[in-house]
Amino acid sequence: MKNLSVRLVVVLWSVLIVAAAAHAITSQQPAPAPGATAMSAGSDVQPPIGKDSVKFLVIGDSGTGDRAQIEVGAQMWKSHSQFPYEFAIMLGDNMYGSERPQDYVSKFERPFKVLLDDKIEFFAALGNHDDPNQRFYKNFGMGGKRFYAYQKKDVKFFVLDSNYMDRDQQRWLEDELKKSNEKWKIAYFHHPLYSSGGAHGSEVDLRAIIEPLFIKYNLHVVFAGHEHFYERIKPQKGIHHFTAGGSAKLRSGDIIRNSPLTAKGFDTEQSFMLVEIDGDVLRFQTISRRGRRIDSGEIRLGATS
Amino acid sequence: MTKLRPASVAVLAALFAGCGSNSSPSDVTGVAADPSKPTKATAAAPPAVTEPVSQAQTDAAREFQKRIQVYMKTHNDAEAKVPNLKSTDDPQQIADREKALGEMIMTMRAGAQPGEIFAPQYQPYFIQIVRDDFAARSAADRKALINELPKNMKVDINTIYPTTLPLATFPPALLRKLPDLPADLEYRIVGRSLILRDAKANLIVDILRDVVPTIPS
Numbered sequence: 001m002k003n004l005s006v007r008l009v010v011v012l013w014s015v016l017i018v019a020a021a022a023h024a025i026t027s028q029q030p031a032p033a034p035g036a037t038a039m040s041a042g043s044d045v046q047p048p049i050g051k052d053s054v055k056f057l058v059i060g061d062s063g064t065g066d067r068a069q070i071e072v073g074a075q076m077w078k079s080h081s082q083f084p085y086e087f088a089i090m091l092g093d094n095m096y097g098s099e100r101p102q103d104y105v106s107k108f109e110r111p112f113k114v115l116l117d118d119k120i121e122f123f124a125a126l127g128n129h130d131d132p133n134q135r136f137y138k139n140f141g142m143g144g145k146r147f148y149a150y151q152k153k154d155v156k157f158f159v160l161d162s163n164y165m166d167r168d169q170q171r172w173l174e175d176e177l178k179k180s181n182e183k184w185k186i187a188y189f190h191h192p193l194y195s196s197g198g199a200h201g202s203e204v205d206l207r208a209i210i211e212p213l214f215i216k217y218n219l220h221v222v223f224a225g226h227e228h229f230y231e232r233i234k235p236q237k238g239i240h241h242f243t244a245g246g247s248a249k250l251r252s253g254d255i256i257r258n259s260p261l262t263a264k265g266f267d268t269e270q271s272f273m274l275v276e277i278d279g280d281v282l283r284f285q286t287i288s289r290r291g292r293r294i295d296s297g298e299i300r301l302g303a304t305s
Numbered sequence: 306m307t308k309l310r311p312a313s314v315a316v317l318a319a320l321f322a323g324c325g326s327n328s329s330p331s332d333v334t335g336v337a338a339d340p341s342k343p344t345k346a347t348a349a350a351p352p353a354v355t356e357p358v359s360q361a362q363t364d365a366a367r368e369f370q371k372r373i374q375v376y377m378k379t380h381n382d383a384e385a386k387v388p389n390l391k392s393t394d395d396p397q398q399i400a401d402r403e404k405a406l407g408e409m410i411m412t413m414r415a416g417a418q419p420g421e422i423f424a425p426q427y428q429p430y431f432i433q434i435v436r437d438d439f440a441a442r443s444a445a446d447r448k449a450l451i452n453e454l455p456k457n458m459k460v461d462i463n464t465i466y467p468t469t470l471p472l473a474t475f476p477p478a479l480l481r482k483l484p485d486l487p488a489d490l491e492y493r494i495v496g497r498s499l500i501l502r503d504a505k506a507n508l509i510v511d512i513l514r515d516v517v518p519t520i521p522s
Contacts, residue, residue: 097469098468098469099400099468100396100400101395101396101397101399101400103396104396105396128453128471128472128473128474129471129472130472131403131468131472131507132472132504133399133402133403133504133505133507134399136390136391136392136393136398136399136402137392137393137394137396137399138392138393138394139394142392143392144391144392162474163472163474163475164474164475164480164491165477165480166480166485166486166491167481167485168485168488191474200449200453201449205476205477205478205479206477208477208478209477209478209481
């Protein structure tokens with residue numbers, strides 16, 4: 001009888017825990033925003049659909065060198081078998097704390113060894129914890145520059161240094177945006193222009209300077225980190241914003257509940273994103289440290305502008 | 306090698322002229338903040354007011370740029386004396402280069418004192434620019450900004466910026482009100498001090514103390 005009571009309590013607790021976890025994932029899920037169609041929730045990585053699509057991994061605030069980073073790294077590699085991304089974008093805070101040569105190993109090369117061994121390229125942005133001289137580290141793909149741009153098929157990426165948005169960088173950004181005629185224009189940098197984070201929040205100063213350029217030159221998507229969670233923002237002025245700064249660091253429970261900005265929020269576990277750009281469609285999925293797909297959807301070019 | 310742009314003196318003079326009145330650059334249009342969302346570091350758009358440039362302000366601007374040029378010559382001379390650095394997959398090379406450049410500049414500037422670049426005659430302009438910027442922000446914004454700054458950090462001129470501490474984001478709106486600097490020389494805020502930092506050498510080049518206003522508790 002006593003055993004039966006114990007079992008009942010265990011079962012009840014299990015049900016409660018599962019229900020609470022489900023609530024944490026879904027409580028910030030409103031109706032799909034215009035231009036971003038939500039797919040049904042699932043538990044596994046979805047393979048890409050396009051044959052010749054651009055496929056990449058998105059990580060942010062990853063450079064801890066701790067167990068969380070290692071486990072997320074393992075999950076990233078596991079996902080690669082289902083979703084063979086060709087390169088990875090890093091949203092800053094690539095290394096926390098000291099940046100001695102051995103830290104490059106413990107906070108980047110070791111956790112992501114299998115990806116590096118598989119010749120997956122990384123293209124990093126600088127975060128507020130990063131020494132700008134990381135730009136000279138070849139594995140970060142920055143070519144010695146604090147801010148830079150590169151192209152993958154019909155997608156142009158603009159990588160900004162949001163720590164120090166001086167006039168030089170603004171001029172460069174406008175020039176690059178102006179001459180870009182690729183189908184997709186994507187910017188990424190460390191500080192989110194829109195965020196429901198309790199600890200930081202939206203970077204309004206930065207937004208006042210660069211958002212007008214994004215609008216003027218029809219930028220489609222922005223990825224940022226800094227906030228240690230995942231958040232998909234409702235489209236702002238025709239631009240889709242994602243915050244993915246929880247790839248090792250986690251600020252649990254930091255997303256302000258019922259924030260009018262949030263289309264989807266997830267702050268109970270580390271995560272990363274997998275993105276495919278296939279013609280006029282961008283498909284995204286967000287995977288948790290334990291391998292659950294906690295968000296997914298697609299953005300169609302016609303619907304964004 | 307980095308050189309100053311010739312237009313910098315004129316820009317600086319204009320900025321100093323407007324520093325007491327919140328003059329605003331106009332090359333990029335500001336975006337109205339959405340009142341419904343959480344925000345951080347909002348600087349109210351200041352009115353564009355033009356004041357006549359006094360001779361003292363012009364002189365101060367010229368002197369500041371002159372001192373920046375003197376520093377950049379030292380930086381460039383130091384760079385020529387240490388091994389060149391290109392992109393490498395060996396982090397040791399990056400660390401060695403940063404250290405060598407920092408030490409070379411420290412040696413060449415041995416005995417440097419605070420105020421060598423932020424000279425006393427134009428310190429009031431910098432202080433006014435920073436104070437006006439902070440005054441234009443809401444209390445919550447000021448607090449959010451200051452909360453991000455490295456704390457309990459002792460900084461001194463001609464020393465290495467501690468690599469274990471974050472480099473606090475420099476508020477973009479404030480950056481637009483300060484004189485332009487050559488590439489790899491940057492403003493940063495540490496505690497209540499405004500510092501000039503050489504990014505390649507990770508070196509604190511000069512300090513202007515007690516610039517950032519305190520938050521009343």
